[in-house]
Amino acid sequence: MSRFWNEKTNSIEPYVAGEQPKPGQKIIKLNTNENPYPATPKVSKVMENLDIGLLARYPETSSVMVREELAKYFGVRPEQVFCGNGSDEVLAFAFQAFFEAGENARPLLVPDISYSFYPVYASLYSIPLKKIPLKEDFSIDVEAFCQPEGGVAFANPNAPTSLKLPLTEVEKILKANPDHVVLVDEAYAAFSDETARVLLPKYKNLLVTGTLSKSHSLAGVRLGFAIGDEELIEGLCRIRDSFNSYPVDCIAQRVAAVTVEDKEWVAENVSKICATRDRIKEELRKRGWTMPDSKTNFLFAKPCGIGADSLYTKLREKGILVRYFNKPRINEYLRITIGTDEEMDALLKAVDEIAEGK
Amino acid sequence: MSRFWNEKTNSIEPYVAGEQPKPGQKIIKLNTNENPYPATPKVSKVMENLDIGLLARYPETSSVMVREELAKYFGVRPEQVFCGNGSDEVLAFAFQAFFEAGENARPLLVPDISYSFYPVYASLYSIPLKKIPLKEDFSIDVEAFCQPEGGVAFANPNAPTSLKLPLTEVEKILKANPDHVVLVDEAYAAFSDETARVLLPKYKNLLVTGTLSKSHSLAGVRLGFAIGDEELIEGLCRIRDSFNSYPVDCIAQRVAAVTVEDKEWVAENVSKICATRDRIKEELRKRGWTMPDSKTNFLFAKPCGIGADSLYTKLREKGILVRYFNKPRINEYLRITIGTDEEMDALLKAVDEIAEGK
Numbered sequence: 001m002s003r004f005w006n007e008k009t010n011s012i013e014p015y016v017a018g019e020q021p022k023p024g025q026k027i028i029k030l031n032t033n034e035n036p037y038p039a040t041p042k043v044s045k046v047m048e049n050l051d052i053g054l055l056a057r058y059p060e061t062s063s064v065m066v067r068e069e070l071a072k073y074f075g076v077r078p079e080q081v082f083c084g085n086g087s088d089e090v091l092a093f094a095f096q097a098f099f100e101a102g103e104n105a106r107p108l109l110v111p112d113i114s115y116s117f118y119p120v121y122a123s124l125y126s127i128p129l130k131k132i133p134l135k136e137d138f139s140i141d142v143e144a145f146c147q148p149e150g151g152v153a154f155a156n157p158n159a160p161t162s163l164k165l166p167l168t169e170v171e172k173i174l175k176a177n178p179d180h181v182v183l184v185d186e187a188y189a190a191f192s193d194e195t196a197r198v199l200l201p202k203y204k205n206l207l208v209t210g211t212l213s214k215s216h217s218l219a220g221v222r223l224g225f226a227i228g229d230e231e232l233i234e235g236l237c238r239i240r241d242s243f244n245s246y247p248v249d250c251i252a253q254r255v256a257a258v259t260v261e262d263k264e265w266v267a268e269n270v271s272k273i274c275a276t277r278d279r280i281k282e283e284l285r286k287r288g289w290t291m292p293d294s295k296t297n298f299l300f301a302k303p304c305g306i307g308a309d310s311l312y313t314k315l316r317e318k319g320i321l322v323r324y325f326n327k328p329r330i331n332e333y334l335r336i337t338i339g340t341d342e343e344m345d346a347l348l349k350a351v352d353e354i355a356e357g358k
Numbered sequence: 359m360s361r362f363w364n365e366k367t368n369s370i371e372p373y374v375a376g377e378q379p380k381p382g383q384k385i386i387k388l389n390t391n392e393n394p395y396p397a398t399p400k401v402s403k404v405m406e407n408l409d410i411g412l413l414a415r416y417p418e419t420s421s422v423m424v425r426e427e428l429a430k431y432f433g434v435r436p437e438q439v440f441c442g443n444g445s446d447e448v449l450a451f452a453f454q455a456f457f458e459a460g461e462n463a464r465p466l467l468v469p470d471i472s473y474s475f476y477p478v479y480a481s482l483y484s485i486p487l488k489k490i491p492l493k494e495d496f497s498i499d500v501e502a503f504c505q506p507e508g509g510v511a512f513a514n515p516n517a518p519t520s521l522k523l524p525l526t527e528v529e530k531i532l533k534a535n536p537d538h539v540v541l542v543d544e545a546y547a548a549f550s551d552e553t554a555r556v557l558l559p560k561y562k563n564l565l566v567t568g569t570l571s572k573s574h575s576l577a578g579v580r581l582g583f584a585i586g587d588e589e590l591i592e593g594l595c596r597i598r599d600s601f602n603s604y605p606v607d608c609i610a611q612r613v614a615a616v617t618v619e620d621k622e623w624v625a626e627n628v629s630k631i632c633a634t635r636d637r638i639k640e641e642l643r644k645r646g647w648t649m650p651d652s653k654t655n656f657l658f659a660k661p662c663g664i665g666a667d668s669l670y671t672k673l674r675e676k677g678i679l680v681r682y683f684n685k686p687r688i689n690e691y692l693r694i695t696i697g698t699d700e701e702m703d704a705l706l707k708a709v710d711e712i713a714e715g716k
Binding site: 002003004005006007008009012014015017020029032034035036037038039041043044047048050051052053054055057058059060061085086088089092096097098099100101120121123124179180181204205213217218221222231232234235237238239240242243244245246249250251252255 | 364365373374375378390394397399401402408409411412414415416417419443444446450455458459478481482575577579580595597599601602603613
């Protein structure tokens with residue numbers, strides 16, 4: 001509280017990001033769904049050849065070089081692509097641009113368990129929110145999203161549940177909300193086998209967001225994007241241009257563009273993670289853990305023989321960070337990011353040691 | 359207009375940034391107050407030595423390495439420094455954090471002629487605005503700012519007028535608004551001879567913003583900052599953490615830190631601009647132009663023998679971009695960024711040719 005803060009600043013509950021290691025601290029970081037593998041070697045070339053005179057000039061506003069590469073990669077037109085300073089910024093712009101604000105507005109529909117930044121955006125922008133409970137099996141309750149209000153937002157695959165909603169179900173939600181934007185946050189879709197992008201030609205109300213943080217090993221570079229009808233992209237541009245004319249810096253634009261272009265590297269980067277994920281899932285199941293079949297770069301897993309909170313603490317003591325959400329319904333689970341095979345073997349070893357009381 | 363945009367998106371008038379050259383286009387760019395000189399050579403070393411593994415991890419949230427360097431540079435504590443993705447983002451956060459929103463709120467006071475992003479932020483965040491006309495000589499009407507409402511924001515030196523409000527006057531405004539934040543936007547203060555930072559120990563309501571875009575030749579890197587009491591910095595952090603946990607990417611943090619550390623280079627970089635500015639001011643005055651004594655890296659200048667709009671167009675045809683604002687009171691002026699000596703000599707030559715009808 002401060003007398004200089006306005007009402008919103010005093011009342012809002014900011015998002016709490018995953019813990020970061022202190023400089024020099026040796027830890028295995030499996031708590032923020034980063035990719036453990038370094039960026040494509042092509043990035044090094046960008047760095048070496050960068051003309052530092054470029055840094056003195058404002059970057060191109062719309063990140064056109066990234067938009068063009070993303071458009072090629074995804075088979076859309078550059079006019080259908082919007083880039084921002086991480087997908088968090090893109091999501092914030094989308095909430096500001098499309099969902100209704102004010103006490104009398106119709107509420108935005110979101111799952112009660114999903115990316116926990118959504119309620120923060122809703123609060124920041126005074127968007128009334130209606131939280132739709134996930135079903136008992138953590139799947140999204142599609143019927144409830146088919147009673148249209150002021151728009152829809154959900155992650156697919158969802159976080160922290162790691163579950164995918166099949167496209168046929170996504171399409172039902174799109175059909176039932178023809179007059180409002182349905183925001184499908186595909187931060188993890190590269191690790192899945194479906195994407196709502198294929199529905200874009202049919203639905204003008206569909207906005208699909210994504211990020212280079214996970215599949216492209218560029219969390220440090222901050223490049224998020226949205227893909228949708230040009231009308232929606234223009235709406236995002238209007239908000240961007242009312243906030244920060246140059247949200248993506250000139251180095252990030254170049255790094256992102258060469259990375260997206262390096263398709264084979266990206267495919268291999270993703271498939272390594274999926275292989276490790278499926279191996280570790282089986283290993284943990286052998287140990288009596290339960291978890292859904294993840295379609296993401298993390299596991300949403302319920303430990304066996306020990307509480308999730310207790311295991312979280314013990315792993316932390318052993319230098320392994322995972323994410324624990326002390327919230328109803330999910331407080332028996334850990335969200336464990338897929339690291340390298342070596343890191344995941346260290347996790348298994350630590351889990352076994354803890355089970356043996358070591 | 360789009361049926362998918364909400365009311366705000368439909369009604370807002372976004373900021374219009376200065377024109378950017380098309381790829382390959384050879385122009386002299388004197389329209390967005392960038393620094394014409396390349397970043398410090400130390401930046402090249404950062405690039406060459408960058409571990410690309412770092413890019414796969416989220417950046418440190420608060421840009422602590424930059425905050426520490428800025429704190430040393432400005433003689434404050436790191437806890438008094440906030441960093442964002444360009445000073446536009448920092449300004450937007452400050453508007454969101456401190457000024458009152460809603461129909462019944464007390465208005466924010468801003469000069470009628472100042473950075474034209476302020477009214478856009480006010481509109482985006484539903485902050486009522488009271489525009490205080492500049493005096494006839496373009497100076498800020500201090501008395502009018504001493505009738506407190508919901509806070510104060512102004513640029514000092516002001517843009518596009520290039521005029522400095524003396525610190526004794528700034529202090530009057532601070533004293534008269536003890537219960538609200540007074541935001542002094544010092545984007546151009548490095549080219550002036552005073553800074554409101556010296557008033558920080560006395561005024562808890564003072565927030566000073568700045569940027570590395572101009573004095574530090576890093577417009578492309580996007581690093582803006584705010585300096586103030588820890589309570590104000592905490593307010594900015596609350597808004598940041600409700601918007602984007604990682605606003606400054608990991609490369610930008612390193613580039614900014616080494617640049618701020620390179621004090622001698624920065625001092626020389628600034629003094630070159632000031633010397634060129636004062637020379638060109640005299641040259642233009644010899645040609646009958648009128649302009650205030652600029653305390654910035656641009657001239658706010660009224661051409662002689664030709665209208666500002668007409669000269670703007672003719673310069674553009676000759677490949678020289680300057681900024682023209684078609685707004686009451688300032689539509690007889692051009693805002694001309696100080697480029698290199700060669701660029702400014704080319705400007706003088708073009709001005710002379712146009713005067714001769716060439």
